[in-house]
Amino acid sequence: MIKRLLLAVVVVSLLVSAAACGTDEPETIKIGVVLDLSGDLAPMGARMLNGARLAAEEINAAGGVLGKDIVLVEEDGKTDPAAGLDRVKKLIEIDGVQAIVGPMISGSSKLAIPYAKDHSVPCITMSATAFELSEMDGTEWFFRACLLDDAQGRVLSEVVVDGGYTKLATIVLNNLYGKGVQAALVEGLQEKGWAGKVVAEVEYDEAKKDYRTELGQIKDSGPDVVLLVSYADDGIMIFKQALEMGLDTIAWLGCDGNYGSGLFKEPRSAEFMEKAIVAGTRTVGFGSTYEQFVTKYTAKFGEAPEIYCDTTYDAVYAAAKAIEAAGEYDGAAIRDALTKLSFEGASGPISFDARGDRSSGAFELWEVVKDPSTETGYKNVQIKLVTLD
Amino acid sequence: MAVNWAQVIFNSAVTGSLYLIGAVGLTLTYGLSKFPNFAHAELITLGAFVGYFVTEQLGLGWPLALLVAFISSGLLGFLCCCGIFQPLARRGSSIIHLMVASIALGFIFRHSIGAIWTWKPLYFTGTGSAFDFGPLRITHLWLWLIFAALALSLAMHLFMMYTKMGKAIRASSSNPGLAQASGIDVDRVIRVTWFIGAGLAAVAGVFRGADTQIWPMTGWDIILPIFAVAILGGIGNFYGAIVSAFIIGLAENVGVVGLMALGVSTTYRIGIAFLILIVTLIVKPQGLAMLFRRA
Numbered sequence: 001m002i003k004r005l006l007l008a009v010v011v012v013s014l015l016v017s018a019a020a021c022g023t024d025e026p027e028t029i030k031i032g033v034v035l036d037l038s039g040d041l042a043p044m045g046a047r048m049l050n051g052a053r054l055a056a057e058e059i060n061a062a063g064g065v066l067g068k069d070i071v072l073v074e075e076d077g078k079t080d081p082a083a084g085l086d087r088v089k090k091l092i093e094i095d096g097v098q099a100i101v102g103p104m105i106s107g108s109s110k111l112a113i114p115y116a117k118d119h120s121v122p123c124i125t126m127s128a129t130a131f132e133l134s135e136m137d138g139t140e141w142f143f144r145a146c147l148l149d150d151a152q153g154r155v156l157s158e159v160v161v162d163g164g165y166t167k168l169a170t171i172v173l174n175n176l177y178g179k180g181v182q183a184a185l186v187e188g189l190q191e192k193g194w195a196g197k198v199v200a201e202v203e204y205d206e207a208k209k210d211y212r213t214e215l216g217q218i219k220d221s222g223p224d225v226v227l228l229v230s231y232a233d234d235g236i237m238i239f240k241q242a243l244e245m246g247l248d249t250i251a252w253l254g255c256d257g258n259y260g261s262g263l264f265k266e267p268r269s270a271e272f273m274e275k276a277i278v279a280g281t282r283t284v285g286f287g288s289t290y291e292q293f294v295t296k297y298t299a300k301f302g303e304a305p306e307i308y309c310d311t312t313y314d315a316v317y318a319a320a321k322a323i324e325a326a327g328e329y330d331g332a333a334i335r336d337a338l339t340k341l342s343f344e345g346a347s348g349p350i351s352f353d354a355r356g357d358r359s360s361g362a363f364e365l366w367e368v369v370k371d372p373s374t375e376t377g378y379k380n381v382q383i384k385l386v387t388l389d
Numbered sequence: 390m391a392v393n394w395a396q397v398i399f400n401s402a403v404t405g406s407l408y409l410i411g412a413v414g415l416t417l418t419y420g421l422s423k424f425p426n427f428a429h430a431e432l433i434t435l436g437a438f439v440g441y442f443v444t445e446q447l448g449l450g451w452p453l454a455l456l457v458a459f460i461s462s463g464l465l466g467f468l469c470c471c472g473i474f475q476p477l478a479r480r481g482s483s484i485i486h487l488m489v490a491s492i493a494l495g496f497i498f499r500h501s502i503g504a505i506w507t508w509k510p511l512y513f514t515g516t517g518s519a520f521d522f523g524p525l526r527i528t529h530l531w532l533w534l535i536f537a538a539l540a541l542s543l544a545m546h547l548f549m550m551y552t553k554m555g556k557a558i559r560a561s562s563s564n565p566g567l568a569q570a571s572g573i574d575v576d577r578v579i580r581v582t583w584f585i586g587a588g589l590a591a592v593a594g595v596f597r598g599a600d601t602q603i604w605p606m607t608g609w610d611i612i613l614p615i616f617a618v619a620i621l622g623g624i625g626n627f628y629g630a631i632v633s634a635f636i637i638g639l640a641e642n643v644g645v646v647g648l649m650a651l652g653v654s655t656t657y658r659i660g661i662a663f664l665i666l667i668v669t670l671i672v673k674p675q676g677l678a679m680l681f682r683r684a
Contacts, residue, residue, distance in 0.1 A: 174654040203654035209601040209610060212400050213645040214655055216526070220393045233510050237601055240512075244519040244528050266512040266602075 028071045029064070029329055031056075031319050032091035034102030034112075035312070039079025044308065045104060048126065049074065050301045051309035052101060055316035058296075065320045066329070072316070073097060077108050084108025085115065092119050098331040099124070099323060101315045106130035106176065113138045122335040124319055126312040130176050131184075134355045143338055143356040145315040145347065146308065147363070147388070149177055152281050153184025155363045155386050156253050159279045160189060160225055165251065166196030169223035171214060171238065173257075174203040178229040181255055185227060199223050206234040215245045225278075227253045232262045236269040243272040254280025256307075259366060264376035273368040274378055284364045285310045285347040286385060293346035314345035348387070362387045395524045397642050403531045405638025406538030407600075411593035411611060412618040412630050413545065414466070414586020420562040420625015421579045422474060424487035425616070429590055431498035432462045433608030436591020437598035438506055441513060458595050459588035466587020469494060470580050503605040510602040534596050541589070542631055549627060558582055562625045614641065614662040621669045623678025632677055637662055 033052050036045040052072060060069045073095050077084035084103040091097045092115075100116070100123045103109050109128040116123045117138030124143040131150045133142060160168060170185070172178030186198060200221035202214045215238070218226060226247070228238060235258035242248065254273070259282045264270035285293065293313060297305040319334070322341055326333035342351040353359040363386045371379040415429045436458040443454040473494065477487055517529030549555035560568040561578045569575050590608075598607060618637050622629030644661040648654070669676055 174656045200649070201652065202649060203656065205654070205656035205659070207610065208655075208658065210404075212403070213397065213642045214649070216393060216396045216400065217646060217649050219526075220391045220396075222391075233602070236510075236512070245526050246519060246521065267514060 028069050029066060029323060030071050030073050030095055030097045031316065031323075032088070032095065032097035032100040032102070033072050033074045033316075034077045034084060034087045034091070034100060034104065034108070035074070036079040036084075036104045037076040041079045041104065044306070045076075045079075047301075047303075047306050047309050048104070048312040051126075051297065051305060051312035052316045054293075054297055054300060055313045055320075059317070059320045065323050066327070070320055072101075075102075077103050077105070079105065081105070081107035081111050085111035088112045088115060088123070092116075092121050097121065098329050099319045099334050101126065101312070101319055103128065106133060109133055109142065110136070113142045116141045119331070120335070121331040122322075122338055124315040124338070126315045127308040131180050132176070134357055139355050141335060141356070143318070143352050144358050145311040145318060145345070145350060147283050147358055147361045149180040150184040151361075151388055152255060152283075152363065153181045153186075154188040155281050155365070155388075156181075156185050156227065156255075156279070157188025157192060157194070158386070159253060159365065160185070160196075161192050161194055163225065163251065163278060165225035167199045167221075167223045168196060168225050168227065169200040169202075169218045169221055170198065170227040170229075171202040171204060171211075171218060172227065172229035173206055173231065173234070177257070178203065181229045182227065204234075204238075206231060209234070209237050211238050211241050212245065215242055215247060219245060219247055223250060225251045225253065227255075229255045229257060231257045232260065235263055236266045239263070239269040239272040239276075240266055242276070243268050248272055248275045250276065251278040252276040253278065254366070256280075256282035259380060261374070261376060261379065264368075264374075264378040267376075270368070270376060270378040274370060277368055279365040279367060279383060280380075281363050281365060283347070284362055284382075284385070285345075286362050287344070287348065289344050290346050290348070310346040314347050314350055317343070317345060318350060360388055392646055393524055396526065397646060398639070399525050399527070399531075401635065401639040401642040402535055403638070404641055405635040406535045407593055407596055408611070408614050408618045408637055409538050409631060409634035410541055410589055410596065411615045412622070412634060413541065413627060414583075414588075414590045415615060416619040416622060416625055416630050417558065417562075417582050417627065418466075418470075418579075418586045419619060421558070421565075421582050422470070422478070422487070424474075424484045424491070425619075426469075426474075427488065427491045427612075428469065428495040428498060429491075429587075429615070430608030430612040431495045431502070432466055432587045432590040433594040433597070433611070434502055434603075434605060435465060435498065435608075436462045436594030437603040437607045438502055438594075439591065440595035441506075441511055441598060441603055444515075445511075445513060455592055455595055458591040462591030462594070463584040463588030465498075466590070467580055467584040469587075470583035475576060475579070499605045499609070506605075508605055510604045512602050513599040516599045530596070530599055534600070537592065537596070538634075541592075545627055554578070554581060613659060613666075617662040617666040617669075620666055621676050623676035626676070626678040629677040637665060640665060 035049050056070055056072050075087035077087055091100055098121055103112050104127050106128040109125055113136050122141050126145050129146055129149045131148055170182045172182045200218050254277050259280055322334045322337040325337040348361045351359050365383045366380045367383050368378055369381050411433055419425050439458040439461045440454040443449050443457050519528045557573045557578045561575045565575050614637050618630055618634045621633035640661050641658055645655050645658050648657055
């Protein structure tokens with residue numbers, strides 16, 4: 001008897017929830033969000049989700065979109081391209097969303113772009129930076145609130161030209177990121193009519209951790225400036241061994257991957273960076289909108305926003321503004337509205353070019369200085385803000 | 390591109406020295422116990438962490454760090470031998486069983502180390518400074534590493550040739566049955582060898598850690614070239630290992646120069662050790678051992 005009763009309750013509750021799914025909810029506007037909340041990028045994804053929630057809350061407090069509240073349909077891309085695509089499919093087919101914020105990684109985005117095009121649903125990524133996504137069929141359905149690796153290389157090319165360097169050596173990660181920044185730097189130099197030449201190129205394995213011979217080769221090629229594109233832990237090894245190999249008399253260029261206090265936990269790495277790095281780059285938000293964002297985020301979540309929280313926040317705003325401008329909840333209309341959109345986001349002014357790439361934003365050039373008040377004795381400081389438009 | 394060959398050869402000696410110290414234990418235990426101990430990687434890692442603990446966390450200096458690391462890994466190797474591998478072998482386990490057991494042990498050790506010291510990389514401080522010597526750029530640590538490898542070679546030579554235990558190791562390795570019949574306690578010889586071999590792995594770990602960084606995969610990062618050294622040198626053959634360590638070191642470093650000249654990523658340097666390993670197995674599975682018949 002009890003079993004039957006239970007069965008009945010289960011059936012009824014299933015029916016009720018199915019009915020709830022079937023019912024239209026005309027009172028809200030759904031925006032899909034695909035962030036990697038598990039897997040390698042889980043800590044980053046969770047903070048970014050906070051940025052998205054903060055934006056949604058503010059938008060609703062200000063009256064919502066088309067007179068309705070927005071609702072974020074949050075999905076976990078699991079730092080896995082296949083899982084990311086699966087979540088995009090779920091959002092479009094089951095939830096029927098007409099605008100998606102994400103996917104977070106380039107791998108998922110690559111799979112999601114053709115699907116988004118087929119179903120006429122625009123995606124706005126907050127952190128997929130690989131250049132090749134802009135060359136795919138369907139890229140007109142893929143917008144980016146972040147700046148590309150490409151832009152970073154071009155900013156560095158100005159440093160090389162302005163510094164009067166003529167012999168460039170590069171040592172970069174053997175992946176899309178490392179090779180992308182390297183190629184963009186060299187292209188940027190060629191466009192500027194740079195008279196120097198590339199004397200050595202290394203693409204290294206981040207797992208090897210011993211780069212003596214690579215660095216020796218760089219030294220023997222006699223460069224006056226060296227680009228390093230690395231992540232944190234491999235960057236430490238290269239800077240440490242570069243100091244041992246006596247490469248600190250040459251000018252070095254850094255990037256967003258080797259920015260941050262994590263690089264100073266090895267004292268020789270910190271010493272080398274302070275002595276040798278003339279400039280590194282990273283994307284930054286700036287201006288009053290950014291400062292307000294930092295204040296609100298910190299007050300709400302008890303910690304300062306980290307990398308890409310601001311672009312996630314901006315991507316949700318971009319989706320909401322585009323829906324409002326389109327005047328209807330329809331993917332194609334929202335896409336058209338996105339192409340014409342222009343607003344002041346937390347990460348700087350936001351507008352998109354013909355390929356959906358962000359056409360404006362800011363990089364800072366940074367260097368490393370000694371600061372006895374910090375735990376490691378070193379810190380990053382901004383040399384200059386470079387805005388792109 | 391100009392190549393500073395003196396530096397390349399010197400780097401090869403540094404790399405080769407590290408591989409030699411790491412490979413001695415592997416090749417000797419492989420020769421005696423007749424299976425490759427994959428947990429050898431974790432004996433290297435443990436040595437690196439114990440060395441870190443003694444120098445950085447207790448602040449007690451390098452000689453003591455090397456000694457404590459040697460004893461810790463040595464004891465662990467000894468315990469693995471008497472507690473796991475010898476009982477398994479007595480019950481008639483094949484090389485496959487022993488290998489799988491060693492892989493499992495390696496996992497347990499690696500993750501235990503990760504649980505104790507975390508998976509974040511740690512760095513030794515105070516590893517000495519660098520200086521120029523003619524065309525060479527040298528650090529004190531690299532000199533110590535080469536010195537350690539030379540001292541080890543000499544000590545092992547004297548040990549193997551002139552001590553009773555050394556002779557017993559050679560006898561047990563080449564013909565355990567005959568050694569047993571001649572009154573040698575082969576099991577005891579095996580246990581002593583495991584202690585020494587594991588201890589030396591720890592020394593390699595401390596040097597590798599001081600030169601780069603340490604994390605629970607430290608040993609695993611260099612286990613492939615170490616296997617290549619053991620196999621190229623001939624399993625169980627100490628003299629072969631000396632020659633092959635330098636060959637592998639040279640191949641890797643010259644390989645990096647070659648890869649760069651070809652415009653190929655230096656990611657493939659690990660492939661060089663692989664290639665030597667495969668070619669050795671196909672062409673001369675006994676490795677360089679035939680050059681050292683006496684041993």
